[in-house]
Amino acid sequence: MIHVTDELELYSLGALAPSDAARVTAHLSECPACREQARAIDEVVQELPETLPGREAPGRLRDRILASARAELATVRASRRDMAWTARLLRPALVLAAGLWLAVGAAALVNENLSLSNELKVVASDRATYESIVEGIRQGGRWWYMAGKDGWTGSGGTLIAPRAEGRPPFVVFHDLRPLPQGQLYTVWLVSSDNTWVRGATFRPDGKDVQAVDVTAAIAGFDSCAVTIEDSAWGRRAGPVVMESKIVPPAP
Structure with a gap:
């Protein structure tokens, strides 16, 4: 058998x-x-x-x-x-x-x-x-799914803002592509007036699933995206490789 x-x-x-x-x-x-x-x-x-x-x-x-x-x-x-x-x-x-x-x-x-x-x-x-x-x-809460685009099709990440008080938001990524030395994935929170605020910067760890904490508050933002940057600070400069659909902003 x-x-x-x-x-x-x-x-x-x-x-x-x-x-x-x-x-x-x-x-x-x-x-x-x-x-x-x-x-x-x-x-x-x-x-x-x-x-x-x-x-x-x-x-x-x-x-x-x-x-x-x-x-x-x-x-x-x-x-x-x-x-x-x-x-x-x-x-x-x-x-x-x-x-x-x-x-x-x-x-x-x-x-x-x-x-x-x-x-x-x-x-x-x-x-x-x-x-x-x-x-x-x-715990449940608010979700934003960021789908990979162009060369990152098949990759993705879900930004989760848990309902429980005191639990910070985080992103669960899957199928992250490796990056050349010196480059970083950066999570951005985007408001309706196209203001981009850096929420996290990290390197892929090579695992199928990787969790990354978001350090910025999500209140007032209605979408999120991931870019590839050369620096852990400063304004957005790199290409967008993942992005979410627009949803009502967090209260």
Whole structure:
């Protein structure tokens, strides 16, 4: 019997073609192992909050964050079955998704030249980063999706202003292209009178998903964009590679 493990995530998200979805459904009716894994994936998907009506891109991005995390934990579980204590570090409601995300750090550090203590430090850092992203998404709030354009088609980022008091806005980027040395991605907040205010400047870290905090207040702005700049300060000078649609300004 050929299992459908690699297709279960897309199946749970409804992203398979009808013929492929029918094939997976038929397999699940006969395979208890795949059926149990599909059930676990569905539980994680149910943890996702509802997105704002009509703004599908943030919802797909949120799904991708958790789907990426799920795929990565499978590697850690296969190679480190003796590290069962890892699960006890995680919140029960997100034990599967959070554990999967830890593989980003753990898998990269598994080699003979690094000590276990160094591995644990990186794992803990990645866990904290992932849980921070998920918590911000779960809180709900305002969303601006910036779609990539021209050579950055396929890249994108969602600026999220969490509803919870005291939680700063942040952007979750996906598929960021690498930049030449000395160049920076810059997030801009744009007002209706075309005033551009720098919200964040950063370098891509090479991961599929990257979160970046926004340091400027979003009140009064009704769109956002990303440019490529040569400096971390000053006026906008570089090309726009991502931009959002105009929405009512934040109060």
